Amino acid sequence: MATPLDLQEQEQIDQLKAFWNQYGNLITWTLTLALAGFAAWNGWNWWQREQSVKAGALYDELDRVAQAGDTERVARAFADLKERFPRTLQAQQGALLAARVQAEKGQSDAALAVLAWAAEDASEDEYRTIAHLRAAGLLIDKKQYDEALKQLDSAQQGKAREFDALIADRRGDVLAAQGKAADAVAAYKKAWDAMDSKLEYRRLVDAKLTALGAAPEAGASAAGTSGGAAK
Numbered sequence: 050m051a052t053p054l055d056l057q058e059q060e061q062i063d064q065l066k067a068f069w070n071q072y073g074n075l076i077t078w079t080l081t082l083a084l085a086g087f088a089a090w091n092g093w094n095w096w097q098r099e100q101s102v103k104a105g106a107l108y109d110e111l112d113r114v115a116q117a118g119d120t121e122r123v124a125r126a127f128a129d130l131k132e133r134f135p136r137t138l139q140a141q142q143g144a145l146l147a148a149r150v151q152a153e154k155g156q157s158d159a160a161l162a163v164l165a166w167a168a169e170d171a172s173e174d175e176y177r178t179i180a181h182l183r184a185a186g187l188l189i190d191k192k193q194y195d196e197a198l199k200q201l202d203s204a205q206q207g208k209a210r211e212f213d214a215l216i217a218d219r220r221g222d223v224l225a226a227q228g229k230a231a232d233a234v235a236a237y238k239k240a241w242d243a244m245d246s247k248l249e250y251r252r253l254v255d256a257k258l259t260a261l262g263a264a265p266e267a268g269a270s271a272a273g274t275s276g277g278a279a280k
Contacts, residue, residue, distance in 0.1 A: 103134065104130065104137040104139040104140065107129060107130040107134065107143075108130060108139035108143050111127055111130060111143050111146060112146065114126055115149075120154045123147050123151065124159065126143075126147075127146075130143045131144070131166065135170060138173070141172065144163050144167035144171065144180065145164075145176065145180065147160075147163050148160040148161075148163040148167070148183060149183075152183075157187050157191060161184055161187055164180045164183055164184040165184070167179075168180040168200075177204075177207055178204045178209045178212045179212070181203045181207075182200075182201075182212065182216065185198075185204070185219050186219065188200060189219075194226060197219075197223045198220070201216055201223070204216050213243055214239075215240070217243065218237065220236040221236035221237040221240060221257065225257070230261055233257075233261060234258060237257050237263075238263070238265070241265055
């Protein structure tokens with residue numbers, strides 16, 4: 050004869066069976082998806098670490114041949130890094146390194162090609178902006194001023210606002226080279242105003258303004274003198 054306790058247990062079991070029949074599949078699928086997502090997340094992190102380690106080894110090789118100034122091997126090492134690990138931080142850094150070595154060795158066209166890749170395909174906005182800035186500098190040297198301005202326009206469209214002062218300074222270089230002194234002064238003044246007064250680079254911008262007859266300190270002194278005379 051069943052006791053009240055037996056009947057209570059049986060009732061609980063029946064309730065559990067009913068609950069599982071109604072929600073069992075949903076619970077199973079939810080747990081399966083959660084576990085699969087966790088496994089995928091772990092797998093992705095592992096893959097990222099592996100990619101970073103392998104890309105780091107290739108970057109080290111690129112850095113080694115860059116220090117030796119071997120542009121042919123630099124080009125090969127960067128091509129390998131770019132082909133195998135294009136979305137890694139090392140590939141972006143490698144592009145700037147390879148372009149610098151090529152530019153120093155007089156291979157400006159090769160450097161511009163590498164910088165073009167970085168400007169288009171680098172995953173970090175900062176590296177894209179730097180690539181545009183360096184490309185503009187090379188184009189100034191080649192007297193391709195309109196192309197240099199296009200590079201600076203592209204750099205300005207980026208989100209890395211910490212480069213605004215450098216972009217303005219480089220724009221002033223282009224305009225000065227074109228003989229547009231007034232426009233160059235405006236660009237340099239924008240750069241000078243945007244830079245921290247403690248930055249050593251600001252002195253260079255100051256020198257450029259001074260060479261164009263628009264030294265910031267002189268302008269400030271004149272304004273102060275004028276104000277004093279008005280009183």
